[in-house]
Amino acid sequence: MKARLTLALMLGAGRLWACPCSDDAGSATGLVRSDERYALALVATSRHALGRFDALGRYSALERAEAETSEELLLRAGLRLPQRLEWLGELGYASYRLHAPGFVERNDGVGDAILHARYGVLEEGMPHERRLVALGLSGLLRAPLGSITSARESSFGSGGAQLGLGAWEAGAGIELKRSLWPELEVLLGGEAAYRFLDHVLGVARQLGPRADVALGARVLPSAWLSTSLLLRARFIGDVALAGRRLDGTAERLWSVVAGAAVFERHSRLRSSVTLSVDPPLGAFSQGSTAAAALSVAVGYGSE
Amino acid sequence: MSSVFRSSLARLLAAAALAAGCSAPAPAATSVSLVSERGLLDVDASFDGPVVRGDNQLLVALRARSEPGDASLLAVDASMPAHGHEAHAQSIAPGDDGFHVSGLNLFMTGRWELSLSLALGDQTDSVSLPVDVP
Numbered sequence: 001m002k003a004r005l006t007l008a009l010m011l012g013a014g015r016l017w018a019c020p021c022s023d024d025a026g027s028a029t030g031l032v033r034s035d036e037r038y039a040l041a042l043v044a045t046s047r048h049a050l051g052r053f054d055a056l057g058r059y060s061a062l063e064r065a066e067a068e069t070s071e072e073l074l075l076r077a078g079l080r081l082p083q084r085l086e087w088l089g090e091l092g093y094a095s096y097r098l099h100a101p102g103f104v105e106r107n108d109g110v111g112d113a114i115l116h117a118r119y120g121v122l123e124e125g126m127p128h129e130r131r132l133v134a135l136g137l138s139g140l141l142r143a144p145l146g147s148i149t150s151a152r153e154s155s156f157g158s159g160g161a162q163l164g165l166g167a168w169e170a171g172a173g174i175e176l177k178r179s180l181w182p183e184l185e186v187l188l189g190g191e192a193a194y195r196f197l198d199h200v201l202g203v204a205r206q207l208g209p210r211a212d213v214a215l216g217a218r219v220l221p222s223a224w225l226s227t228s229l230l231l232r233a234r235f236i237g238d239v240a241l242a243g244r245r246l247d248g249t250a251e252r253l254w255s256v257v258a259g260a261a262v263f264e265r266h267s268r269l270r271s272s273v274t275l276s277v278d279p280p281l282g283a284f285s286q287g288s289t290a291a292a293a294l295s296v297a298v299g300y301g302s303e
Numbered sequence: 304m305s306s307v308f309r310s311s312l313a314r315l316l317a318a319a320a321l322a323a324g325c326s327a328p329a330p331a332a333t334s335v336s337l338v339s340e341r342g343l344l345d346v347d348a349s350f351d352g353p354v355v356r357g358d359n360q361l362l363v364a365l366r367a368r369s370e371p372g373d374a375s376l377l378a379v380d381a382s383m384p385a386h387g388h389e390a391h392a393q394s395i396a397p398g399d400d401g402f403h404v405s406g407l408n409l410f411m412t413g414r415w416e417l418s419l420s421l422a423l424g425d426q427t428d429s430v431s432l433p434v435d436v437p
């Protein structure tokens with residue numbers, strides 16, 4: 001789950017590198033290449049928690065008898081209409097398991113439906129031109145269709161929203177890309193999202209706002225292969241319950257994401273593999289689950 | 304790297320920090336004195352020793368603030384509202400010094416919200432407190 005944005009980003013491989021900001025909480029990533037009209041991709045992700053940071057930023061690794069894992073199949077379908085505007089829908093099915101001493105839970109079901117719109121405002125100019133950065137804007141809308149919304153007797157996991165947030169979410173993002181050399185691109189992206197009031201717990205709940213910032217680089221050693229390395233930071237504000245803000249429920253997490261993607265121009269097939277790790281170190285992360293996630297994706301596009 | 308790129312990075316980081324609130328929260332105390340939501344009861348809640356990941360015990364003492372009646376502790380529930388995790392005390396036993404709560408399995412590291420359901424006579428009330436599980 002953690003890596004699905006980056007994965008999709010590499011699958012898209014369009015002119016504007018999409019922001020790998022958000023994964024489980026929505027995304028602004030591209031899928032349809034700039035010379036395509038439609039694209040479809042299936043992403044399989046396995047995620048294993050390593051431990052958790054408490055509200056004060058102290059890390060505790062999971063013990064031998066503990067585990068928090070999930071597997072997800074995510075279907076992504078994109079349409080480019082007009083050419084500079086990409087519409088992208090996502091829907092996943094996930095299995096979530098949590099084991100702790102005296103507590104076991106398993107929950108399977110569909111996730112939220114997410115609609116993205118990405119618009120390429122500026123393309124990167126030639127070296128002699130003043131316009132050196134490609135600029136893209138994006139928006140997202142998450143509809144709480146996930147299993148959590150209809151099955152309140154079970155939780156939906158920490159650090160992952162495969163089974164749904166339980167709330168509507170609307171967000172916007174910005175993406176910047178610059179080519180340093182023909183084989184090397186650098187990316188900077190950000191996305192902010194607002195979560196609306198919900199009643200999934202039986203009382204009024206409002207999840208805190210989310211902000212993601214990502215900085216990365218992509219290396220293109222050949223026309224069919226690309227590799228990437230990204231650093232991402234996520235911020236989520238405190239939760240409010242019954243109108244009262246709960247201090248200490250905010251989350252911060254930084255992640256390292258590495259991936260490789262292959263694109264075959266004649267067949268329009270593409271595939272990729274991505275590894276995402278939330279390092280259990282440093283003073284930045286708090287209130288969040290550190291995990292490792294491995295994703296494999298296959299996709300197809302059409303003109 | 305262009306100035307546009309650098310300034311955009313700075314603005315994004317500032318916006319993200321503002322959006323999430325980067326100040327560290329105060330540690331949750333393991334022994335607290337509170338007034339219930341409706342003001343019916345004074346509540347003293349103390350964990351037996353440090354809070355642990357797993358089963359926890361606590362002592363809850365209740366005193367009526369103004370109205371007469373028997374004070375009682377009906378339920379002790381804990382939740383991580385962002386994730387939907389919930390835990391419930393397995394046993395609440397009245398004693399001379401208060402209500403002895405046991406079997407509260409806080410199974411995950413992080414901040415939990417503890418909710419005590421209370422009663423004074425035939426009136427119900429509640430109180431909440433944060434708990435840090437290391």
